[in-house]
Amino acid sequence: MDRFLSMGVFAKAVEAGSFSAAGDALRMSSQLVGKHVQTLEQHLGVRLIQRTTRRQHLTEAGTAFYERVKIILAEVEAAEGVAAISGATPRGRLRINAPVTFGIHALSQRLPDYLRRYPDVTIDMALSNRYVDLIDEGFDIVFRVGELADSGLIARALSPYRLCLTAAPAYLASRPAITHPQDLTQHECLGFSHSDLHARWTFKGPQGPITVPIAGKLRVDNGESLLMAARAGMGLLMQSWELVQADLAAGTLVPVLEAFPVPSRAFHVLYAPDRRLTPKLRSFLDFVLEHFGAA
Template sequence: MSIFVKAVELGSFSAAADALNMSPQLVGKHVQFLEQHLGIRLINRTTRRQHLTEVGSQFYERCRNILAEVESAEALAAETRAVPRGKLKINAPVSFGIHALTPKLPKYLGAHPEVSIELSLSNRLVDLIDEGYDAVFRVGELVDSGLIARRLDPYRLVICAAPNYLRSRGVPSKPDDLKEHDCLIFSHTMLRTHWDLEGPDGSVNIPIYGRLMIDNGEALLQAALAGLGIILQPFELVRSSLEAGSLVAVLPEYNVPTRSLHILHAPDRRITPKLRSFLDFVSSEFSGREWV
């Protein structure tokens, strides 16, 4: 098939022979064998010119498609065998990047010594294509961006405050009590005006108020540790403070609905070995709820 396609594309057996490094006679034998195998004439030949028969033209188009698929399959197999190498440019939300992703990176980099990572942390929605990222992490519901998304385990959120704040202002015993407290507000999400909770009586939506609004989870954590109010933030961000007792859980009998977490990449037909290895690593590390 490949010799037949080459002879058609270059217009003669001799031109195909030069391209394939074989004799014109051998090219002719391959085409003749193909015709005998099919029981039809594919090319009408004279001493001066050749042209496809009607069925030969149809057969040529099918052969081109088949050979393209074979080439694609072989390239994919070669990429799978290839060693991941090169630089990965990744973007992630700040708190997730610091407390969840970065601690996992030594394991990935140790397994792939020829890969380097440029990690950008930002709570804004970056443009993966225009800004040249290989992959981006997104927390929350996705918009239709045309990107390929892999779903990871949901992002867990908790409500907590410093013990000295609760001693001075009282401990909330029900969601409505939050209305009487200073809540530290994260300005980048819908959580800046209302907090959703699930408890014994079902779901409730509580309006929250506060005098301090910040666009960075790390800064909100420091404000909470200083006793300025109650925060609702990712568990990974406050885990060590909860374990140390410098923060305590508020309304622990109520659950905060989790937020979806995805990693996205461009819809390329073939993924590079470095990106494939990273996507597989992330799927392994952030699935099964072992990381929350």
């Protein structure tokens, strides 16, 4: 039997809950469904589904196999979809979620170019620093900073998220000199609530990473609010390059500890493995990788 076909039949049997229901969905007999599953079990040398007269359930091996099969089937469908619709015009609504600072200072500046290129697409973008569930909240695409959990989503790497440490000249003039990351324990550090940046900051040192605990009177879940506080001389700010570059150019903020750079963070764009790569989704992914993709 065709092993790939058998994998599809197996997945349908799991999702439908029985061989007969899977047979109805696939327009084949329950006996043939069982034969496909049996063929896979013989090939793998393990039992995938335990069946009784009343119910069926996945074995431990069956559960692990099903999770991988879902991804394989989705990837094949996506590849076929790309070939079938490569000449189609992107159209429809695209729901996007992105971190606030990246969304305002980087992505939003590029979106007019995308919409001019694809006038039949409309974008519904939600900016939030919280973790969103792409599937449950109905997004087509999400952007995420930091190391990824094993979510089952398909991730495309973007250029690392660059962070830097800055402060207002007036703040630095009124406080002890900062020549080493450990000096930060004696300073007001503006905490960012939606990551570990509220409790500790890490730098690249000559002998390796240097992590120091930080403290301050202000902690906010929004980088733009922290930027206002830094401009007012309330403390040191560790945020993205996009957020502070205009202030650095104007001199309202200056870099701190340039000899100890802040490690960049992983940055990805993600979408669901079972989400067909429609022209709108494919076009937007290509656009994002064109402008923000890893070098």
